Amino acid sequence: MKNIYFTLIILFSIASCQKKELISKNIKELQQQRNVLKTQMDSLSKKLKAINEQLSELDTVKKLPVVTFVTTKNGDFNHYIEVQGTVKADKSVEIHPEVGGTVQRIFVKEGQRVSRGQTLAQLDASIVNNNIAQLQVQLNLAKTSFERQERLWNQKIGSEMQFLQAKAQKEGLEQNLNTLYAQAKKMKIIAPFNGTIDEIFAKIGALSSAQMPFLRIVNLNKVYIESEITETYLKNIKKGTNVLVSFPSLDKEMTSKINQVANFINPNNRSFKVKIELKNKDKIIKPNLLADVKINDFMATGITIPSYLIQKDIEGNNYVFVLTKKEPSSYKAIKTILTIGKEYNNESYISDGLKEGDLIIDKGARIVKNNDEVILAEK
Secondary structure (H helix, E strand, O other): OHHHHHHHHHHHHHHHHOHHHHHHOOHHHHHHHHHHHHHHHHHHHHHHHHHHHHHHHHOOOOOOOEEOEEEOOEEEEEEEEEEEEEEEOOOEEEEOOOOOEEEEEEOOOOOOEEOOOOEEEEEOOHHHHHHHHHHHHHHHHHHHHHHHHHHHHHOOOOOHHHHHHHHHHHHHHHHHHHHHHHHHHHOEEEOOOOEEEEEEOOOOOOEEOOOOOOEEEEOOOEEEEEEEEEHHHHHHOOOOOEEEEEEOOOOEEEEEEEEEEOOOOEOOOOEEEEEEEEEOOOOOOOOOOEEEEEEEEEEEEEEEEEHHHOEEOOOOOEEEEEEEEEEOOEEEEEEEEEEEEEEEOOEEEEEEOOOOOOEEEOOOOOOOOOOOEEEEOOO
16 A cells, blocks of 8 residues: 555656646657556556455455345235215205295204105195185086986986086096196195205295295215216226225215216316215215215235335436345345336335345435445344
Protein backbone atom coordinates (compact mmCIF):
# COMPACT_ATOMS: atom_id res chain seq x y z
CA MET A 1 0.00 0.00 0.00
CA LYS A 2 2.89 2.39 0.84
CA ASN A 3 4.47 1.63 -2.55
CA ILE A 4 1.25 2.51 -4.32
CA TYR A 5 0.92 5.82 -2.54
CA PHE A 6 4.62 6.56 -3.19
CA THR A 7 4.19 5.82 -6.91
CA LEU A 8 1.15 8.11 -7.11
CA ILE A 9 3.09 10.91 -5.44
CA ILE A 10 5.94 10.51 -7.95
CA LEU A 11 3.52 10.59 -10.87
CA PHE A 12 1.87 13.77 -9.62
CA SER A 13 5.28 15.35 -9.03
CA ILE A 14 6.43 14.46 -12.54
CA ALA A 15 3.20 15.83 -13.94
CA SER A 16 3.67 19.08 -12.01
CA CYS A 17 7.29 19.46 -13.06
CA GLN A 18 6.52 18.77 -16.67
CA LYS A 19 3.48 21.09 -16.82
CA LYS A 20 5.35 23.85 -18.61
CA GLU A 21 7.08 21.34 -20.85
CA LEU A 22 3.79 19.65 -21.84
CA ILE A 23 2.28 22.94 -22.89
CA SER A 24 5.09 23.46 -25.37
CA LYS A 25 4.75 20.00 -27.02
CA ASN A 26 2.64 19.29 -30.07
CA ILE A 27 -0.63 17.31 -30.09
CA LYS A 28 0.91 13.98 -31.06
CA GLU A 29 3.39 14.03 -28.20
CA LEU A 30 0.69 15.06 -25.72
CA GLN A 31 -1.50 12.11 -26.85
CA GLN A 32 1.39 9.71 -26.36
CA GLN A 33 2.04 11.02 -22.86
CA ARG A 34 -1.67 10.72 -22.02
CA ASN A 35 -1.73 7.08 -23.15
CA VAL A 36 1.28 6.30 -20.99
CA LEU A 37 -0.38 7.84 -17.95
CA LYS A 38 -3.66 5.99 -18.60
CA THR A 39 -1.78 2.71 -18.78
CA GLN A 40 -0.08 3.45 -15.49
CA MET A 41 -3.39 4.43 -13.87
CA ASP A 42 -5.11 1.24 -15.08
CA SER A 43 -2.31 -0.81 -13.65
CA LEU A 44 -2.54 0.98 -10.33
CA SER A 45 -6.33 0.57 -10.25
CA LYS A 46 -6.03 -3.18 -10.73
CA LYS A 47 -3.48 -3.41 -7.96
CA LEU A 48 -5.67 -1.29 -5.69
CA LYS A 49 -8.69 -3.50 -6.39
CA ALA A 50 -6.71 -6.64 -5.63
CA ILE A 51 -5.48 -5.17 -2.36
CA ASN A 52 -9.01 -4.15 -1.33
CA GLU A 53 -10.32 -7.64 -2.04
CA GLN A 54 -7.53 -9.16 0.00
CA LEU A 55 -8.19 -6.73 2.84
CA SER A 56 -11.89 -7.63 2.70
CA GLU A 57 -11.07 -11.30 3.07
CA LEU A 58 -8.58 -10.76 5.88
CA ASP A 59 -10.60 -8.13 7.78
CA THR A 60 -12.56 -9.86 10.56
CA VAL A 61 -14.51 -6.71 11.48
CA LYS A 62 -16.45 -5.77 8.35
CA LYS A 63 -18.66 -2.69 8.15
CA LEU A 64 -21.57 -4.21 6.24
CA PRO A 65 -25.02 -2.69 5.78
CA VAL A 66 -27.54 -3.81 8.38
CA VAL A 67 -30.98 -4.72 7.00
CA THR A 68 -34.26 -6.24 8.10
CA PHE A 69 -36.27 -8.73 6.06
CA VAL A 70 -39.73 -10.06 5.34
CA THR A 71 -40.40 -13.75 4.65
CA THR A 72 -42.77 -14.46 1.75
CA LYS A 73 -45.79 -16.71 2.27
CA ASN A 74 -48.51 -18.11 0.07
CA GLY A 75 -51.94 -16.68 0.80
CA ASP A 76 -55.23 -15.46 -0.62
CA PHE A 77 -55.26 -12.14 -2.48
CA ASN A 78 -58.45 -10.23 -3.25
CA HIS A 79 -58.84 -7.12 -5.37
CA TYR A 80 -61.93 -4.94 -5.01
CA ILE A 81 -63.66 -2.22 -7.00
CA GLU A 82 -64.91 0.43 -4.58
CA VAL A 83 -68.13 2.24 -5.44
CA GLN A 84 -71.04 3.85 -3.62
CA GLY A 85 -74.60 2.62 -3.66
CA THR A 86 -78.06 3.55 -2.42
CA VAL A 87 -80.43 1.31 -0.49
CA LYS A 88 -83.81 0.75 -2.10
CA ALA A 89 -86.86 -1.35 -1.26
CA ASP A 90 -89.34 -2.84 -3.71
CA LYS A 91 -92.06 -2.62 -1.06
CA SER A 92 -91.74 1.04 -0.20
CA VAL A 93 -94.49 3.03 -1.90
CA GLU A 94 -96.57 6.15 -1.59
CA ILE A 95 -100.23 5.25 -1.96
CA HIS A 96 -102.50 7.58 -3.93
CA PRO A 97 -106.31 7.37 -3.91
CA GLU A 98 -107.80 6.18 -7.18
CA VAL A 99 -110.44 8.91 -7.14
CA GLY A 100 -110.74 12.28 -5.47
CA GLY A 101 -112.84 12.90 -2.40
CA THR A 102 -113.05 14.25 1.10
CA VAL A 103 -111.16 12.23 3.73
CA GLN A 104 -113.80 10.85 6.08
CA ARG A 105 -111.83 8.51 8.32
CA ILE A 106 -108.24 7.27 8.78
CA PHE A 107 -108.09 3.90 10.52
CA VAL A 108 -104.31 3.64 11.07
CA LYS A 109 -101.48 5.58 12.71
CA GLU A 110 -97.88 6.17 11.71
CA GLY A 111 -95.68 3.27 12.78
CA GLN A 112 -98.57 0.81 12.82
CA ARG A 113 -98.12 -2.59 11.17
CA VAL A 114 -100.81 -3.48 8.64
CA SER A 115 -101.73 -6.51 6.56
CA ARG A 116 -102.38 -6.85 2.87
CA GLY A 117 -106.00 -5.99 2.02
CA GLN A 118 -106.60 -4.05 5.24
CA THR A 119 -108.66 -0.84 4.94
CA LEU A 120 -106.46 2.11 5.87
CA ALA A 121 -108.78 5.06 5.23
CA GLN A 122 -112.24 5.96 3.95
CA LEU A 123 -113.19 8.80 1.62
CA ASP A 124 -116.66 10.32 1.61
CA ALA A 125 -118.77 7.92 -0.46
CA SER A 126 -122.25 9.23 0.48
CA ILE A 127 -123.19 10.13 -3.09
CA VAL A 128 -122.12 6.76 -4.43
CA ASN A 129 -123.95 4.95 -1.61
CA ASN A 130 -127.14 6.91 -2.36
CA ASN A 131 -126.88 5.95 -6.03
CA ILE A 132 -126.38 2.34 -5.02
CA ALA A 133 -129.52 2.43 -2.84
CA GLN A 134 -131.64 3.95 -5.62
CA LEU A 135 -130.34 1.52 -8.18
CA GLN A 136 -130.94 -1.40 -5.85
CA VAL A 137 -134.65 -0.48 -5.67
CA GLN A 138 -134.86 -0.29 -9.46
CA LEU A 139 -133.03 -3.61 -9.76
CA ASN A 140 -135.43 -5.33 -7.35
CA LEU A 141 -138.37 -4.15 -9.46
CA ALA A 142 -136.64 -5.22 -12.66
CA LYS A 143 -135.95 -8.68 -11.21
CA THR A 144 -139.65 -9.10 -10.23
CA SER A 145 -140.76 -8.03 -13.71
CA PHE A 146 -138.27 -10.36 -15.36
CA GLU A 147 -139.28 -13.35 -13.25
CA ARG A 148 -142.97 -12.85 -14.19
CA GLN A 149 -142.17 -12.46 -17.87
CA GLU A 150 -139.99 -15.58 -17.67
CA ARG A 151 -142.80 -17.67 -16.16
CA LEU A 152 -145.23 -16.45 -18.80
CA TRP A 153 -142.73 -17.10 -21.59
CA ASN A 154 -142.16 -20.63 -20.29
CA GLN A 155 -145.98 -21.14 -20.51
CA LYS A 156 -145.94 -19.80 -24.06
CA ILE A 157 -147.87 -16.72 -22.91
CA GLY A 158 -146.89 -13.24 -23.98
CA SER A 159 -144.43 -12.08 -26.62
CA GLU A 160 -140.76 -12.86 -26.83
CA MET A 161 -139.99 -9.13 -27.11
CA GLN A 162 -141.51 -8.43 -23.69
CA PHE A 163 -139.43 -11.23 -22.17
CA LEU A 164 -136.21 -9.96 -23.77
CA GLN A 165 -136.89 -6.34 -22.72
CA ALA A 166 -137.36 -7.40 -19.08
CA LYS A 167 -134.19 -9.47 -19.19
CA ALA A 168 -132.12 -6.64 -20.73
CA GLN A 169 -133.41 -4.14 -18.18
CA LYS A 170 -132.50 -6.42 -15.26
CA GLU A 171 -129.01 -7.20 -16.59
CA GLY A 172 -128.33 -3.53 -17.38
CA LEU A 173 -129.22 -2.50 -13.84
CA GLU A 174 -127.01 -5.28 -12.45
CA GLN A 175 -124.06 -3.98 -14.45
CA ASN A 176 -124.70 -0.42 -13.32
CA LEU A 177 -124.87 -1.60 -9.71
CA ASN A 178 -121.57 -3.43 -10.05
CA THR A 179 -120.02 -0.26 -11.44
CA LEU A 180 -121.23 1.69 -8.43
CA TYR A 181 -119.87 -0.99 -6.09
CA ALA A 182 -116.47 -0.64 -7.83
CA GLN A 183 -116.63 3.13 -7.40
CA ALA A 184 -117.49 2.72 -3.73
CA LYS A 185 -114.51 0.38 -3.29
CA LYS A 186 -112.24 3.03 -4.77
CA MET A 187 -113.29 5.38 -2.01
CA LYS A 188 -111.31 3.16 0.39
CA ILE A 189 -107.51 3.13 0.77
CA ILE A 190 -106.39 -0.51 0.90
CA ALA A 191 -102.97 -1.87 1.97
CA PRO A 192 -101.28 -3.51 -1.08
CA PHE A 193 -98.92 -5.65 1.06
CA ASN A 194 -97.89 -6.37 4.63
CA GLY A 195 -95.85 -3.50 6.03
CA THR A 196 -95.62 -0.52 8.33
CA ILE A 197 -97.28 2.87 7.93
CA ASP A 198 -94.29 5.19 7.61
CA GLU A 199 -96.04 8.53 7.09
CA ILE A 200 -99.58 9.80 6.61
CA PHE A 201 -99.88 12.89 4.41
CA ALA A 202 -103.66 13.32 4.31
CA LYS A 203 -105.83 14.88 7.03
CA ILE A 204 -109.41 14.10 8.02
CA GLY A 205 -111.75 16.55 6.32
CA ALA A 206 -109.24 17.49 3.65
CA LEU A 207 -109.83 16.94 -0.04
CA SER A 208 -107.64 14.22 -1.58
CA SER A 209 -106.91 13.56 -5.23
CA ALA A 210 -105.16 10.95 -7.33
CA GLN A 211 -102.22 13.34 -7.88
CA MET A 212 -101.50 13.71 -4.14
CA PRO A 213 -99.95 10.92 -2.00
CA PHE A 214 -102.22 9.78 0.81
CA LEU A 215 -99.70 7.81 2.90
CA ARG A 216 -96.45 5.83 2.65
CA ILE A 217 -96.22 2.15 3.51
CA VAL A 218 -92.94 0.23 3.69
CA ASN A 219 -91.81 -3.35 4.18
CA LEU A 220 -88.08 -3.63 5.02
CA ASN A 221 -87.79 -7.42 5.16
CA LYS A 222 -86.05 -7.35 1.78
CA VAL A 223 -83.98 -4.40 0.62
CA TYR A 224 -81.29 -4.05 -2.03
CA ILE A 225 -78.44 -1.75 -3.01
CA GLU A 226 -78.25 -0.19 -6.43
CA SER A 227 -74.85 1.00 -7.69
CA GLU A 228 -73.54 2.40 -10.95
CA ILE A 229 -70.19 1.08 -12.22
CA THR A 230 -68.12 2.32 -15.11
CA GLU A 231 -68.20 0.11 -18.19
CA THR A 232 -64.44 -0.53 -17.83
CA TYR A 233 -65.21 -3.24 -15.28
CA LEU A 234 -68.04 -4.86 -17.24
CA LYS A 235 -66.05 -8.01 -18.10
CA ASN A 236 -65.07 -8.60 -14.45
CA ILE A 237 -68.51 -8.27 -12.84
CA LYS A 238 -71.10 -11.00 -13.12
CA LYS A 239 -74.14 -12.28 -11.29
CA GLY A 240 -72.92 -14.02 -8.13
CA THR A 241 -69.77 -11.89 -7.69
CA ASN A 242 -68.92 -11.46 -3.99
CA VAL A 243 -69.25 -8.01 -2.44
CA LEU A 244 -68.49 -6.37 0.90
CA VAL A 245 -71.02 -3.76 1.99
CA SER A 246 -70.49 -1.22 4.75
CA PHE A 247 -72.79 1.48 6.08
CA PRO A 248 -70.69 4.31 7.61
CA SER A 249 -73.67 5.89 9.35
CA LEU A 250 -74.60 2.58 11.01
CA ASP A 251 -71.06 1.31 11.63
CA LYS A 252 -72.24 -1.96 10.10
CA GLU A 253 -70.62 -4.34 7.57
CA MET A 254 -72.00 -7.37 5.77
CA THR A 255 -71.26 -9.68 2.84
CA SER A 256 -73.51 -10.41 -0.10
CA LYS A 257 -73.50 -11.20 -3.82
CA ILE A 258 -74.51 -9.37 -6.96
CA ASN A 259 -78.01 -10.53 -7.88
CA GLN A 260 -78.47 -8.63 -11.11
CA VAL A 261 -76.26 -6.94 -13.70
CA ALA A 262 -78.01 -4.48 -15.99
CA ASN A 263 -78.03 -5.11 -19.73
CA PHE A 264 -78.01 -1.40 -20.54
CA ILE A 265 -75.09 1.06 -20.61
CA ASN A 266 -76.06 4.60 -19.67
CA PRO A 267 -74.79 6.74 -22.59
CA ASN A 268 -74.55 9.84 -20.39
CA ASN A 269 -71.91 8.50 -17.98
CA ARG A 270 -70.89 5.17 -19.61
CA SER A 271 -71.94 3.12 -16.61
CA PHE A 272 -74.18 0.15 -15.85
CA LYS A 273 -76.20 -0.72 -12.74
CA VAL A 274 -75.87 -3.68 -10.40
CA LYS A 275 -78.35 -4.87 -7.80
CA ILE A 276 -77.25 -6.38 -4.47
CA GLU A 277 -79.93 -7.91 -2.28
CA LEU A 278 -79.52 -7.69 1.51
CA LYS A 279 -81.00 -9.41 4.52
CA ASN A 280 -82.57 -6.92 6.90
CA LYS A 281 -83.91 -8.90 9.84
CA ASP A 282 -83.43 -6.10 12.35
CA LYS A 283 -84.99 -3.52 9.97
CA ILE A 284 -82.08 -1.15 10.62
CA ILE A 285 -81.25 -0.65 6.92
CA LYS A 286 -83.54 2.03 5.50
CA PRO A 287 -84.34 3.09 1.91
CA ASN A 288 -82.05 5.81 0.48
CA LEU A 289 -79.29 4.94 2.99
CA LEU A 290 -75.81 5.38 1.46
CA ALA A 291 -73.51 2.35 1.35
CA ASP A 292 -69.85 1.76 0.48
CA VAL A 293 -69.61 -1.25 -1.80
CA LYS A 294 -66.48 -3.29 -2.51
CA ILE A 295 -66.89 -5.66 -5.46
CA ASN A 296 -64.44 -8.58 -5.58
CA ASP A 297 -63.36 -8.51 -9.24
CA PHE A 298 -60.13 -10.56 -8.82
CA MET A 299 -58.99 -13.31 -6.44
CA ALA A 300 -55.95 -15.60 -6.45
CA THR A 301 -53.74 -17.67 -4.18
CA GLY A 302 -50.01 -16.93 -4.25
CA ILE A 303 -47.29 -14.61 -2.98
CA THR A 304 -48.49 -11.27 -1.64
CA ILE A 305 -46.05 -8.66 -0.29
CA PRO A 306 -46.38 -5.08 0.98
CA SER A 307 -46.23 -2.68 -1.95
CA TYR A 308 -43.66 -0.42 -0.26
CA LEU A 309 -41.02 -3.17 -0.61
CA ILE A 310 -41.10 -2.91 -4.40
CA GLN A 311 -38.67 -0.57 -6.17
CA LYS A 312 -38.46 0.48 -9.80
CA ASP A 313 -35.20 0.75 -11.79
CA ILE A 314 -34.38 3.16 -14.61
CA GLU A 315 -35.69 0.66 -17.16
CA GLY A 316 -39.08 0.56 -15.48
CA ASN A 317 -38.69 -2.92 -13.99
CA ASN A 318 -40.21 -3.69 -10.60
CA TYR A 319 -37.77 -5.42 -8.27
CA VAL A 320 -36.87 -6.35 -4.71
CA PHE A 321 -33.68 -7.56 -3.06
CA VAL A 322 -33.82 -11.23 -2.09
CA LEU A 323 -31.31 -12.47 0.49
CA THR A 324 -29.14 -15.55 -0.09
CA LYS A 325 -26.88 -17.09 2.55
CA LYS A 326 -23.18 -16.29 2.10
CA GLU A 327 -21.53 -16.83 5.46
CA PRO A 328 -22.85 -17.89 8.88
CA SER A 329 -23.49 -14.24 9.76
CA SER A 330 -23.93 -12.51 6.41
CA TYR A 331 -26.12 -12.62 3.32
CA LYS A 332 -25.92 -11.44 -0.27
CA ALA A 333 -28.57 -9.07 -1.70
CA ILE A 334 -29.76 -10.28 -5.11
CA LYS A 335 -31.81 -7.96 -7.31
CA THR A 336 -34.93 -9.90 -8.37
CA ILE A 337 -37.27 -8.67 -11.13
CA LEU A 338 -40.98 -9.09 -10.34
CA THR A 339 -44.21 -9.39 -12.30
CA ILE A 340 -47.07 -7.73 -10.41
CA GLY A 341 -50.51 -9.20 -11.04
CA LYS A 342 -52.74 -6.84 -9.04
CA GLU A 343 -52.37 -4.28 -6.26
CA TYR A 344 -54.92 -3.39 -3.60
CA ASN A 345 -54.84 -1.78 -0.18
CA ASN A 346 -51.03 -1.40 -0.23
CA GLU A 347 -50.58 -5.11 -0.98
CA SER A 348 -49.22 -6.50 -4.27
CA TYR A 349 -49.94 -9.93 -5.73
CA ILE A 350 -46.73 -11.28 -7.34
CA SER A 351 -47.51 -13.51 -10.30
CA ASP A 352 -43.83 -14.23 -11.10
CA GLY A 353 -40.42 -13.66 -9.51
CA LEU A 354 -40.82 -14.92 -5.94
CA LYS A 355 -41.49 -18.20 -4.16
CA GLU A 356 -42.65 -19.06 -0.69
CA GLY A 357 -39.94 -18.66 1.94
CA ASP A 358 -37.87 -16.00 0.12
CA LEU A 359 -36.26 -13.39 2.37
CA ILE A 360 -36.92 -9.87 1.04
CA ILE A 361 -35.00 -6.88 2.35
CA ASP A 362 -37.29 -4.48 4.17
CA LYS A 363 -35.48 -1.67 5.99
CA GLY A 364 -32.19 -0.87 4.29
CA ALA A 365 -33.28 -1.79 0.78
CA ARG A 366 -32.56 1.73 -0.47
CA ILE A 367 -28.88 1.68 0.54
CA VAL A 368 -27.82 -1.65 -0.96
CA LYS A 369 -26.90 -2.64 -4.49
CA ASN A 370 -27.07 -5.90 -6.38
CA ASN A 371 -24.71 -8.56 -4.92
CA ASP A 372 -23.88 -6.44 -1.85
CA GLU A 373 -23.04 -8.35 1.28
CA VAL A 374 -25.28 -7.47 4.22
CA ILE A 375 -25.98 -8.58 7.76
CA LEU A 376 -29.38 -8.96 9.40
CA ALA A 377 -30.55 -6.76 12.23
CA GLU A 378 -31.44 -8.51 15.45
CA LYS A 379 -35.18 -8.76 16.01
